[in-house]
Amino acid sequence: MTMQRLLTLPARAVWHALFWTFERATWQYDLMVIAILAFVWLTPPDWLGDPTASGPGLIGIILERLR
Amino acid sequence: MTFTGAIGAACMFPLRAIIRACVALRIHPNVLTLVGVFINFIAAWFFAQGEFVTAGFVMLVANIFDFIDGKVAEATNLASRFGGFWDSVMDRFSDLSLFIGVIYLYAQLGRTDYVMIAAFAMMFSVMTSYTRARAESMIDKCKVGFMERPERIVLVMIGAFTNRMGAVLWVILVLSIVTVLDRIYYTWRALKAQEAAS
Numbered sequence A: 001m002t003m004q005r006l007l008t009l010p011a012r013a014v015w016h017a018l019f020w021t022f023e024r025a026t027w028q029y030d031l032m033v034i035a036i037l038a039f040v041w042l043t044p045p046d047w048l049g050d051p052t053a054s055g056p057g058l059i060g061i062i063l064e065r066l067r
Numbered sequence B: 001m002t003f004t005g006a007i008g009a010a011c012m013f014p015l016r017a018i019i020r021a022c023v024a025l026r027i028h029p030n031v032l033t034l035v036g037v038f039i040n041f042i043a044a045w046f047f048a049q050g051e052f053v054t055a056g057f058v059m060l061v062a063n064i065f066d067f068i069d070g071k072v073a074e075a076t077n078l079a080s081r082f083g084g085f086w087d088s089v090m091d092r093f094s095d096l097s098l099f100i101g102v103i104y105l106y107a108q109l110g111r112t113d114y115v116m117i118a119a120f121a122m123m124f125s126v127m128t129s130y131t132r133a134r135a136e137s138m139i140d141k142c143k144v145g146f147m148e149r150p151e152r153i154v155l156v157m158i159g160a161f162t163n164r165m166g167a168v169l170w171v172i173l174v175l176s177i178v179t180v181l182d183r184i185y186y187t188w189r190a191l192k193a194q195e196a197a198s
Helices: A009-018 A027-042 A057-066 B003-024 B029-048 B052-075 B081-108 B112-135 B149-162 B165-197
Strands: none
Touching (some): A027 B003, B029 B052, B029 B081, B052 B149, B112 B149, B112 B165
């Protein structure tokens, strides 16, 4: 039994995300793109200290509403 | 069909018309590559001025040239090994110029933290290409890792159009580091397997 099979499913998912061997236009590629776009668009620019971005971002707006 | 596949297919409609026009006009693919680089220099200048949306549009035009050169070369039977080499070299000029534009802007704003983030993103973007090129001089193929040039270009355009360049640079930096490590690991494994077989 290989080391990879011994790993649990979440660990295997992380391994495949890091050691990327998937082609473009696969469902795994779509998932990665969604995760990246979510990070780019939802993270409040203040959290990253973005020098040029304006507006709080979606998470920032939600947090402001919750306060 | 996946959603990224659908976006790719939709983008191919206008691109096919541009490719047909270039073929009809007998424009040499190496000229298209060079024009793309010069347009990318203009995009870099707009980045340096902090005009992200304009830079994004200019990048869009530049990358049309970048995308169609190979297709025009095939359609006109002008595909050559030198053309492939020329394309790769010009791609590096384009990539580096865009990063230099962003670095200049952050330096002007006095943000040394983002100067460093952009500089490291630039370094690992170059290393992403270099590790594959060097690996493929020893092994058959080294196409592993997510953050390749098309992903990088699309991400920079998304950052420019939506004014989220900081987040985009972080993504490019982290995933480029991972991609370089993937390629080093993959090449090490492939070379070990070759040695074991011989």
